[in-house]
Amino acid sequence: xxxxxxxxxxxxxxxxxxxxxxxxxxxxxxxxxxxxxxxxxxxxxxxxxxxxxxxxxxxxxxxxxxxxxxxxxxxxxxxxxxxxxxxxxxxxxxxxxxxxxxxxxxxxxxxxxxxxxxxxxxxxxxxxxxxxxxxxxxxxxxxxxxxxxxxxxxxxxxxxxxxxxxxxxxxxxxxxxxxxxxxxxxxxxxxxxxxxxxxxxxxxxxxxxxxxxxxxxxxxxxxxxxxxxxxxxxxxxxxxxxxxxxxxxxxxxxxxxxxxxxxxxxxxxxxxxxxxxxxxxxxxxxxxxxxxxxxxxxxxxxxxxxxxxxxxxxxxxxxxxxxxxxxxxxxxxxxxxxxxxxxxxxxx
Amino acid sequence: xxxxxxxxxxxxxxxxxxxxxxxxxxxxxxxxxxxxxxxxxxxxxxxxxxxxxxxxxxxxxxxxxxxxxxxxxxxxxxxxxxxxxxxxxxxxxxxxxxxxxxxxxxxxxxxxxxxxxxxxxxxxxxxxxxxxxxxxxxxxxxxxxxxxxxxxxxxxxxxxxxxxxxxxxxxxxxxxxxxxxxxxxxxxxxxxxxxxxxxxxxxxxxxxxxxxxxxxxxxxxxxxxxxxxxxxxxxxxxxxxxxxxxxxxxxxxxxxxxxxxxxxxxxxxxxxxxxxxxxxxxxxxxxxxxxxxxxxxxxxxxxxxxxxxxxxxxxxxxxxxxxxxxxxxxxxxxxxxxxxxxxxxxxx
Numbered sequence: 001x002x003x004x005x006x007x008x009x010x011x012x013x014x015x016x017x018x019x020x021x022x023x024x025x026x027x028x029x030x031x032x033x034x035x036x037x038x039x040x041x042x043x044x045x046x047x048x049x050x051x052x053x054x055x056x057x058x059x060x061x062x063x064x065x066x067x068x069x070x071x072x073x074x075x076x077x078x079x080x081x082x083x084x085x086x087x088x089x090x091x092x093x094x095x096x097x098x099x100x101x102x103x104x105x106x107x108x109x110x111x112x113x114x115x116x117x118x119x120x121x122x123x124x125x126x127x128x129x130x131x132x133x134x135x136x137x138x139x140x141x142x143x144x145x146x147x148x149x150x151x152x153x154x155x156x157x158x159x160x161x162x163x164x165x166x167x168x169x170x171x172x173x174x175x176x177x178x179x180x181x182x183x184x185x186x187x188x189x190x191x192x193x194x195x196x197x198x199x200x201x202x203x204x205x206x207x208x209x210x211x212x213x214x215x216x217x218x219x220x221x222x223x224x225x226x227x228x229x230x231x232x233x234x235x236x237x238x239x240x241x242x243x244x245x246x247x248x249x250x251x252x253x254x255x256x257x258x259x260x261x262x263x264x265x266x267x268x269x270x271x272x273x274x275x276x277x278x279x280x281x282x283x284x285x286x287x288x289x290x291x292x293x294x295x296x297x298x299x300x301x302x303x304x305x306x307x308x309x310x311x312x313x314x315x316x317x318x319x320x321x322x323x324x325x326x327x328x329x330x331x332x333x334x335x336x337x338x339x340x341x342x343x344x345x346x347x348x
Numbered sequence: 349x350x351x352x353x354x355x356x357x358x359x360x361x362x363x364x365x366x367x368x369x370x371x372x373x374x375x376x377x378x379x380x381x382x383x384x385x386x387x388x389x390x391x392x393x394x395x396x397x398x399x400x401x402x403x404x405x406x407x408x409x410x411x412x413x414x415x416x417x418x419x420x421x422x423x424x425x426x427x428x429x430x431x432x433x434x435x436x437x438x439x440x441x442x443x444x445x446x447x448x449x450x451x452x453x454x455x456x457x458x459x460x461x462x463x464x465x466x467x468x469x470x471x472x473x474x475x476x477x478x479x480x481x482x483x484x485x486x487x488x489x490x491x492x493x494x495x496x497x498x499x500x501x502x503x504x505x506x507x508x509x510x511x512x513x514x515x516x517x518x519x520x521x522x523x524x525x526x527x528x529x530x531x532x533x534x535x536x537x538x539x540x541x542x543x544x545x546x547x548x549x550x551x552x553x554x555x556x557x558x559x560x561x562x563x564x565x566x567x568x569x570x571x572x573x574x575x576x577x578x579x580x581x582x583x584x585x586x587x588x589x590x591x592x593x594x595x596x597x598x599x600x601x602x603x604x605x606x607x608x609x610x611x612x613x614x615x616x617x618x619x620x621x622x623x624x625x626x627x628x629x630x631x632x633x634x635x636x637x638x639x640x641x642x643x644x645x646x647x648x649x650x651x652x653x654x655x656x657x658x659x660x661x662x663x664x665x666x667x668x669x670x671x672x673x674x675x676x677x678x679x680x681x682x683x684x685x686x687x688x689x690x691x692x693x694x695x696x
Contacts, residue, residue, distance in 0.1 A: 019660075295691055298683065311676045312367075312690050315683020319667070323676055328659045328669065330678055335646065335663020342660045343643055 003053045004128045004198075005103050006046035007095040010039055010059040010067060010110045011085050016273050016337070018345035019327035020305070028110040029066045032271055033280040040070050042110040045117050051125075056080060056098065056105075058091040064232070083237045089251035090243045092199070093208055093219040094235060101202030104128045107248070109195045113280050115267025123264045126165035127198035135159070135260040136207060136253060137166060137198040140191030141268045146181035149272060149337075151193040151249060153261050154184075169259035172249055191261065193249065194268050204252070211255040218243040273336040274320045274329075278303040292323070301333075352476045352546075353451050354394035354403040355443040358387055358415055358458045359433050364621050364685070366693035367675035368653070376458040377414045380619055381628040388418050390458040393465050399473070404428060404446065404453075406439040412580070431585045437599035438591045440547070441556055441567040442583060449550030452476045455596075457543045461628050463615025471612045474513035475546035483507070483608040484555060484601060485514060485546040488539030489616045494529035497620060497685075499541040499597060501609050502532075517607035520597055539609065541597065542616050552600070559603040566591040621684040622668045622677075626651040640671070649681075 010028050014021060021027045028039040036044065046052050054076025059067045064081050071077055080094050092107055099105065106124055114120050127137040140153050156168035172193065176184065184190040209216040218239060225236030253259055269276050281289045281303065288296050292306030297314045304311040306323040313321060320336060322329045327344055339345055358376050362369060369375045376387040384392065394400050402424025407415045412429055419425060428442050440455055447453065454472055462468050475485040488501050504516035520541065524532065532538040557564040566587060573584030601607055617624050629651065631637045636644050640654030645662045652659040654671040661669060668684060670677045675692055687693055 297686060297689060306676070309671075309674045309676050310692060311678065312687075312692050314677070314679040314686050314690065316667070316678065316680055319664070319678060321676065321678050323657075326657045328654070328657050328671055328676055329662070330659065330664065330667060330669050331662040332664055338645060338662050339660075341645060342662065344658060344660050 002102070002104050002128065002132050003051055004046075004106050004124060005053045005095075005099060006043075006055040007092065007105045007107050008039070008042055008046070008055050008057045008110050009088060009091050009107065009195075010057055010063060011082065011091070014111075014272070015340035015345040017271075017277070018339055018342065019324040019329055020322060022325070026063065026066075026111075027271070029063070029070065032277050033113050037070060038113060038271065039067070039110045041113065042108050043071065045114060045120055046106065046108060046124075049121060054078070056095045057110075058082065058095055060085055077231055079232045081232055081234050083235065083240045085245070086240065086243045087245040088195070088248040089208065089212065089215060089246045090219055090240075092197075092204060092248055093216060094223060096199070096201040096204050097220060097223040098233060099201040101200070101205075102132075103201045104131045105197075105199050105201055105204070107195070107197040107199065111271065112194065112196075113267075113269045113271045115269070115280065116265075119266045120264075123262050123266060124198065127262045130159065130166050130260050130262065131198035131200050131203070133161070134200060134203050134258060135166075136203065136256050136258050137260045137262060138169065138253065139194050139196035139264040139266075139268075140167075140261040141194040142263065142265045143185060143190065143192050146178060146185050147192065148175055148178055148181050150270070151175055152181075152184055152190045153193050155189050155191065155261055159260060166260045166262035169253075169261050172254045172259070191263065192268075194264070194270070196264070197248065197253075203258070207252050207256045207258070212244075212246065212251045215244050215246065215251060274303070274322060274331065274339065275333040275336040277305075278320060278333075350450070350452050350476065350480050351399055351401045352394075352454050352472060353401045353443075353447060354391075355440065355453045355455050356387070356390055356394070356403050356405045356458050357436060357439050357455065357543075358405055358407040358411060359430065359439070362459075362620070363688035363693040365619075365625070366687055366690065367672040367677055368670060370673070374411065374414075374459075375619070377411070377418065380625050381461050385418060386461060386619065387415070387458045389461065390456050391419065393462060393468055394454065394456060394472075397469060402426070404443045405458075406430065406443055408433055425579055427580045429580055429582050431583065431588045433593070434588065434591045435593040436543070436596040437556065437560065437563060437594045438567055438588075440545075440552065440596055441564060442571060444547070444549040444552050445568060445571040446581060447549040449548070449553075450480075451549045452479045453545075453547050453549055453552070455543070455545040455547065459619065460542065460544075461615075461617045461619045463617070463628070464613075467614045468612070471610055471614060472546065475610045478507065478514050478608050478610065479546040479548050479551070481509070482548060482551050482606060483514075484551065484604050484606050485608045485610060486517065486601065487542050487544035487612040487614075487616075488515075488609040489542040490611065490613045491533060491538065491540050494526060494533050495540065496523055496526055496529050498618070499523055500529075500532055500538045501541050503537050503539065503609055507608060514608045514610035517601075517609050520602045520607070539611065540616075542612070542618070543597075544612070545596065545601075551606070555600050555604045555606070560592075560594065560599045563592050563594065563599060622651070622670060622679065622687065623681040623684040625653075626668060626681075
C-alpha cells in the first residue's frame with residue numbers, strides 16, 4: 001500500500017482555554033490531557049507505523065520555536081513556516097506542493113484530543129485508500145450531542161468499489177443553531193466535521209485550482225519563491241501575503257464532486273472548552289480531577305488545575321477552577337463555553 | 349444615668365474564614381464587612397455617646413500590636429494583655445477587677461458584625477439599666493433560622509420593676525443539634541446567645557466567686573501581681589497560667605439566679621463563615637459582591653474577594669471565591685461551614 005504523509009496543522013490560537021492558553025502558549029503546545037502536549041499527541045498518533053512517512057508540520061512564525069522544541073529531530077520531518085496565518089486551504093496547499101502528486105496526505109489539526117489512537121489509525125487507512133482513488137475524504141466524527149460549535153457532514157450513498165470504506169458526502173453544513181443540530185441528530189446520517197482529511201496531493205491541488213484558481217496560483221507562487229533552511233521551508237513572504245484566507249471546507253470540500261467521508265469513532269474531542277478538558281482527563285470515583293496543589297472536600301465533578309497556588313474546594317459539584325499566571329478562573333460545564341468572552345481572555 | 353464601660357474581648361482565632369484569617373491576621377482585625385475591621389466596628393459601636401466611657405480591651409500578647417494600631421490614642425482607654433488565652437470568664441473578671449464595683453460593663457466580642465448600631469445602643473441602655481439593679485444580662489439575638497452553631501437562651505417571665513426592660517432567663521442551652529434547634533424555633537421564646545452581656549462589675553465578681561471560687565481567686569491574684577505599662581495592664585504571668593479556662597456562660601450564666609436577657613434585634617451576625625460574610629456585604633442586583641480585581645459573567649449570588657490576583661467567574665450561582673496569600677478557596681453557602689476542616693485552614 002501507499003505511504004501516508006501526516007500534514008500537521010499547527011496554528012491559530014483560541015481564547016476559550018484562558019487563562020492557560022495565551023499568545024505565548026497556544027493550545028497545541030499545552031499538556032491539556034495526559035503528559036504530552038496536544039501537538040506531541042498528534043505526532044505520536046501519526047507515527048509508529050511503517051506506512052506513515054515523517055510529518056509535514058505547517059505552522060506560523062510565532063510558533064516555530066515551540067514546534068522545533070517538541071518535534072523529534074529525525075530527518076524525515078519538514079516544517080513549513082507561514083509568514084502569517086491564511087487558514088487551512090492555503091496551509092494544506094503549501095504541504096501538497098511540497099509533495100509528489102500521488103502522495104496521500106492525512107490532514108491533522110494539532111489542537112484536538114483523540115482518545116483511541118488505534119481506531120484513528122484504522123480510519124486513517126480507510127480514508128487513505130479512498131484518497132488514493134481520487135476522493136477528498138473527511139473524517140466523520142460520530143456526534144454525541146447537538147453541538148453547535150462544529151460543522152456537520154450529511155452522508156450520501158456508500159461508495160462501491162475496491163477501496164470501499166466510506167460514503168459520498170451529500171453536503172457539508174456550517175455550524176448550525178441548536179434546533180437544527182437537534183434535528184440532525186433526530187434525522188440521523190450526520191456526523192461532525194472534525195477537520196481531519198485525507199487527500200491525494202495532486203487531487204487536492206486540482207480541486208483547489210478548479211474552485212479557487214486565484215488562491216491556488218498564489219500559493220504556487222509563494223512556494224516557487226520560497227527557500228529551505230534545514231528542515232524548514234519558508235514560502236515567499238510577499239506572495240504569501242496576497243493569499244486569500246479561506247478554510248478548506250469553504251474553498252474545496254463544499255464544492256467538490258468527489259467529497260467522501262469515513263465514519264470515525266475515535267474518541268475525538270476538540271478540547272474546545274475547559275469542560276471538554278475535564279471530560280478527557282482521568283477522573284476519580286467522584287468525578288474529580290486534580291492537577292497541581294489542591295484539596296477537594298465534599299466535591300463531585302470538580303476539576304482543578306493550578307500552575308502553583310494551592311486550590312481548596314469545599315462542597316461543590318460541577319465546578320472548574322484554573323489558576324495560571326496569576327489569573328484565577330472559576331466556571332462550570334455550561335459556563336466554560338463563555339470563557340472567551342472574558343476581558344482577561346482577550347488580553348485586557 | 350450611670351456610665352457604661354465597654355469591655356471588648358479581642359482574642360481567639362478561627363479557621364472558618366481561611367485563607368483570609370490566619371494566626372497573623374485574626375478575624376477581629378480583618379475588614380470583612382465595610383471598610384473597617386470588626387474590632388474597629390466594635391469600638392465605633394461603643395463610642396459616640398456620652399454615656400460610654402473609654403473601652404477596656406482584653407486581648408492576648410500576640411494581638412497587642414494589632415490592638416494598639418487600631419485603637420484610638422485617647423487616654424480614656426485601657427488594654428489588658430493576657431499572657432495566654434483563658435476564655436471569657438477570666439477575661440471578664442480581669443476587666444471587672446480593674447473597675448469600681450458599681451461600674452456597669454458591656455461585654456462585646458470583637459469578631460461579630462452588627463448592622464444596626466443604633467438599635468445596639470438602645471438595647472445596651474436597657475441591659476445596663478437591668479445590670480445596675482444587679483442582673484446579669486445577656487443580649488438575646490432574634491434567631492432567623494435553626495442554627496446549630498450558637499447557644500440558645502430560653503426566656504422566662506418579664507421582670508417587673510422600675511428598669512423593666514427584659515426577661516428573666518429560664519435557662520441557657522448549649523449548641524443544640526438540628527432537630528432541637530428546629531423545635532426551639534417552633535416552640536418560641538428562644539433566642540441566640542450572642543456573647544454580649546451587661547454586668548455590674550461587683551455583681552459579676554460576686555457571682556463568679558459564688559460559682560467558681562478558685563477561678564475568681566486566681567484572677568484576683570493575677571491582677572494583684574500585675575503591672576501597668578502606659579495604658580496597658582499585664583496580669584501576673586504565673587498566677588494567670590493557673591486560671592482554669594472556662595466560658596462565662598458555663599462558669600456563671602448557667603448557674604446564677606440573676607440571669608436576665610434583653611431581646612436584641614440589631615442585625616447581628618457572628619461572621620462565622622464566608623457565607624455569613626457574603627450576607628453582610630453589599631451586593632448588586634444579581635446578589636454578587638466583589639472585592640479586589642474581578643470579572644463576573646452570568647453570575648448570581650457570587651462573592652469574590654482577592655488580595656491581588658484577578659478572579660474571573662463565568663456562569664455560576666452561589667459560589668464564593670477567596671484568594672489570599674497565594675491560597676485559592678472556592679466554596680458555596682453550604683460548603684463554607686466546612687472550610688475549617690481543610691488542611692490549609694489548620695496550617696498544613
